[in-house]
Amino acid sequence: MEWLVEPFQFTFFRNAVIAAVLAGGVCALVGTHIVLRGMTFIGGALSHAVLPGVAIAHILGKSILIGGFIAGVVTSLGIGAVSRHQKLKEDTAIGILLAGAFALGVAIMSSIRSYSIDLTGFLFGDVLAVSTSDIRSMAIVALIVLAAVLLLHRQWTVQAFDHTYASAVGLPVGPLHYALMILLSLAIVTAMQTVGVLLILAMVVTPPATARLFSIRVTTMMWLSLFWGVFASLIGLFLSYYLDIASGAAIVLVSVLLFFLAFLFAPTQGIVTGRLRRTERRSPTTT
Amino acid sequence: MPGHSAAQNASAAIQLEHVSVTYAGRRPALEDVSLMLPSGSHVAVIGPNGAGKSTLFNALLGLVPLAGGRIRLFGLSPQRARARIAYIPQRDQVDWQFPLTALDIALMGRVTHIGWRLKPRAADYAAAQSALERVDMWKMRATPIAELSGGQQQRLIIARALAQEAPLFLLDEPFNEVDASTQELLLDLFDELATAGRTLLVATHDLALARRRFPALLFLNRSVKGFGSPDEVFTPETLEKTYTKQVVKWDEGDALSSIVDAHTFSHNH
Numbered sequence: 001m002e003w004l005v006e007p008f009q010f011t012f013f014r015n016a017v018i019a020a021v022l023a024g025g026v027c028a029l030v031g032t033h034i035v036l037r038g039m040t041f042i043g044g045a046l047s048h049a050v051l052p053g054v055a056i057a058h059i060l061g062k063s064i065l066i067g068g069f070i071a072g073v074v075t076s077l078g079i080g081a082v083s084r085h086q087k088l089k090e091d092t093a094i095g096i097l098l099a100g101a102f103a104l105g106v107a108i109m110s111s112i113r114s115y116s117i118d119l120t121g122f123l124f125g126d127v128l129a130v131s132t133s134d135i136r137s138m139a140i141v142a143l144i145v146l147a148a149v150l151l152l153h154r155q156w157t158v159q160a161f162d163h164t165y166a167s168a169v170g171l172p173v174g175p176l177h178y179a180l181m182i183l184l185s186l187a188i189v190t191a192m193q194t195v196g197v198l199l200i201l202a203m204v205v206t207p208p209a210t211a212r213l214f215s216i217r218v219t220t221m222m223w224l225s226l227f228w229g230v231f232a233s234l235i236g237l238f239l240s241y242y243l244d245i246a247s248g249a250a251i252v253l254v255s256v257l258l259f260f261l262a263f264l265f266a267p268t269q270g271i272v273t274g275r276l277r278r279t280e281r282r283s284p285t286t287t
Numbered sequence: 288m289p290g291h292s293a294a295q296n297a298s299a300a301i302q303l304e305h306v307s308v309t310y311a312g313r314r315p316a317l318e319d320v321s322l323m324l325p326s327g328s329h330v331a332v333i334g335p336n337g338a339g340k341s342t343l344f345n346a347l348l349g350l351v352p353l354a355g356g357r358i359r360l361f362g363l364s365p366q367r368a369r370a371r372i373a374y375i376p377q378r379d380q381v382d383w384q385f386p387l388t389a390l391d392i393a394l395m396g397r398v399t400h401i402g403w404r405l406k407p408r409a410a411d412y413a414a415a416q417s418a419l420e421r422v423d424m425w426k427m428r429a430t431p432i433a434e435l436s437g438g439q440q441q442r443l444i445i446a447r448a449l450a451q452e453a454p455l456f457l458l459d460e461p462f463n464e465v466d467a468s469t470q471e472l473l474l475d476l477f478d479e480l481a482t483a484g485r486t487l488l489v490a491t492h493d494l495a496l497a498r499r500r501f502p503a504l505l506f507l508n509r510s511v512k513g514f515g516s517p518d519e520v521f522t523p524e525t526l527e528k529t530y531t532k533q534v535v536k537w538d539e540g541d542a543l544s545s546i547v548d549a550h551t552f553s554h555n556h
Contacts, residue, residue: 164374
């Protein structure tokens with residue numbers, strides 16, 4: 001058991017673990033509703049779109065969490081506004097804003113001297129550089145997200161399942177949508193330092209997808225997604241420590257590996273186990 | 288109607304006065320529709336595709352702006368009356384692969400009752416249970432919705448509406464591709480609801496069924512082409528006015544409805 005305890009003697013590792021667990025959990029919780037509503041592409045767009053906000057905050061010496069959050073919210077409003085134009089579909093609006101915001105972020109970053117080092121940190125994450133004050137902000141964000149999800153998940157589910165019905169019973173569908181966008185922006189900035197802008201999408205989408213294969217209810221899927229998100233973050237960090245590989249990539253690889261294991265072997269919905277079960281079920285009736 | 292004051296009609300479940308709806312750049316979807324339905328009305332809404340049945344429902348739900356006229360539901364504007372409307376969409380409008388159980392769907396009918404509470408109350412579970420029992424789905428409450436048959440899924444979205452405990456039901460094609468036993472169960476349920484004073488508007492393509500099992504028929508094709516009991520309005524004239532380009536052949540008695548049925552059937556599938 002020494003190998004399990006050993007890395008914890010280092011402050012940077014303890015901080016990294018807390019940061020990764022918070023990020024993994026927050027992304028997986030919000031991600032459940034992103035996946036249920038088929039908004040993966042928006043998740044990808046928002047995670048890239050935080051970059052200009054991060055870059056500006058970095059240059060001004062302000063909090064990159066707040067800078068990224070503002071950029072995320074502005075972009076999600078922008079996607080809503082552009083896609084309301086009758087001749088453009090939403091995915092087109094997303095594609096344009098994704099690339100545009102990302103280019104703007106790179107352009108701003110390239111104006112400063114330590115360009116490539118800082119940019120690499122934002123793009124791929126640097127969980128070992130997370131400070132104690134970063135962790136405090138991340139914990140506050142995580143609490144906000146948890147409270148909001150507990151409060152709103154029922155309404156989101158109704159809306160995702162049947163949008164017209166949600167409007168018909170008078171749920172505030174517009175505000176509910178933007179609340180989800182705001183929470184997604186919060187989740188993204190929480191995970192930014194752990195896995196980096198380019199890999200956040202995997203933190204948002206993979207744990208819920210894995211959880212989906214084990215769940216017949218949205219609530220089960222949500223808490224299971226939280227579990228897979230946190231679990232992948234922990235295992236990934238250990239792998240990163242012992243194999244000396246980038247922490248963000250390690251976490252995402254573990255998460256994706258878990259997904260494929262579930263895809264093949266989940267009790268009823270895995271493709272291998274599902275087939276076995278169907279043949280078992282069939283055989284007694286045919287003999 | 289002139290002379291009718293708002294106070295006189297406050298008890299009307301549905302009141303439309305010269306209602307018109309126009310979608311941008313197209314000809315009107317509804318034109319000068321006037322209608323007064325007291326509580327307990329049980330009406331089949333009949334008309335070809337694109338006749339404005341969905342638009343009528345959307346207008347009653349306050350989801351489309353009116354180009355003219357006025358709608359009052361129990362004396363209220365549609366937006367303010369939402370808590371009193373149980374809307375049942377077409378079954379294929381929702382994603383049945385969603386990770387939800389039958390009980391989850393019935394509980395959705397309580398979403399506005401639950402509001403900001405973290406969990407449904409006992410009253411919400413009781414309403415969901417009673418709704419599922421009424422459509423004979425309580426024993427299936429723990430079943431994932433993806434594993435249910437079309438008829439069972441249809442019963443579920445009706446249970447969701449029942450759980451709302453609303454006085455007005457808007458049902459969009461509830462008999463589409465359901466099994467015979469579900470159809471009978473729903474028809475009996477609708478009769479019971481109407482007898483208990485609930486108001487039901489049921490959009491359907493099934494003319495023979497509407498004629499046989501509904502006390503009132505509303506023929507709609509952009510405007511009202513006929514409204515009354517089957518004996519009064521189920522006539523060649525009304526049908527031809529409603530299905531202008533579609534009913535070509537025409538015979539006596541039941542042959543009439545079968546011809547129209549055959550035509551609307553091939554039109555829809």
